[in-house]
Amino acid sequence: QVQLQESGPGLVKPSQTLSLTCAISGDSVSSNNAAWNWIRQSPSRGLEWLGRTYYRSKWYSDYAVSLESRIIINADTSMNQFSLQLNSVTPEDTAIYYCARVGHFGLFYFDYWGQGTLVTVSS
Amino acid sequence: DIQMTQSPPSLSASVGDRVVITCRASQYTDIYLNWYQQKPGKAPELLIYATTRLQSGVPPRFSGGGSDTHFTLTISSLQPQDSATYYCQQSYSSPLTFGPGTKVEVK
Numbered sequence: 001q002v003q004l005q006e007s008g009p010g011l012v013k014p015s016q017t018l019s020l021t022c023a024i025s026g027d028s029v030s031s032n033n034a035a036w037n038w039i040r041q042s043p044s045r046g047l048e049w050l051g052r053t054y055y056r057s058k059w060y061s062d063y064a065v066s067l068e069s070r071i072i073i074n075a076d077t078s079m080n081q082f083s084l085q086l087n088s089v090t091p092e093d094t095a096i097y098y099c100a101r102v103g104h105f106g107l108f109y110f111d112y113w114g115q116g117t118l119v120t121v122s123s
Numbered sequence: 124d125i126q127m128t129q130s131p132p133s134l135s136a137s138v139g140d141r142v143v144i145t146c147r148a149s150q151y152t153d154i155y156l157n158w159y160q161q162k163p164g165k166a167p168e169l170l171i172y173a174t175t176r177l178q179s180g181v182p183p184r185f186s187g188g189g190s191d192t193h194f195t196l197t198i199s200s201l202q203p204q205d206s207a208t209y210y211c212q213q214s215y216s217s218p219l220t221f222g223p224g225t226k227v228e229v230k
Contacts, residue, residue: 046221046222046223046224047167047210047212047221047224048221049218049219049220049221062217064218065124065218098166098167100166104172107155107157107172107173107214108155108214108219109157109169109172109173109212109214110157110159110167110169110212111169111172111178113166113167113168114166115165115166116166
């Protein structure tokens, strides 16, 4: 059974960097079939896919165009986890952040989700 | 980006009723349409993927249909535990996008 667990600060000041980690159990971040995603949810934006990382002989990451200039998603194979870094945050980035797995790379549905972590951007 | 819309935004129905939720995509999405159920305070859970395929463990009263840009989620006999918000999501092209949700209340 795959389990995902987000962790990180619940409060970030405007203009600073939001950093979250997603710990994986029951699968490998280096899996050749999966992709590892960050999704957020807020009342104003609904569910918003932020980006993903995956391994296919080498590491790839791709991001929502609207965030490309300030987002990085990385994998840490030694800890079997992946991370989200979002720079220059504003109150608009306040949301529940989820990590999620795409288990079937061709169909791109999210079959496992973390429980979510609320991040508030406020001074 | 492919924009997703859902109708109705909310509905109220009785136990045993047949409920249909509609999802429309702004562009062709082939079969790459997925449905999730979200209960308050919880993460979304996958119900249906690739338009019609039932995720393991999901009751068979849930079914999906449609094609191209018009898709449906049907609950054949609504149960009290089906009270939740339902989201469609296209996985045809990046960025992956979600609909705004349909809130289902069970009377």
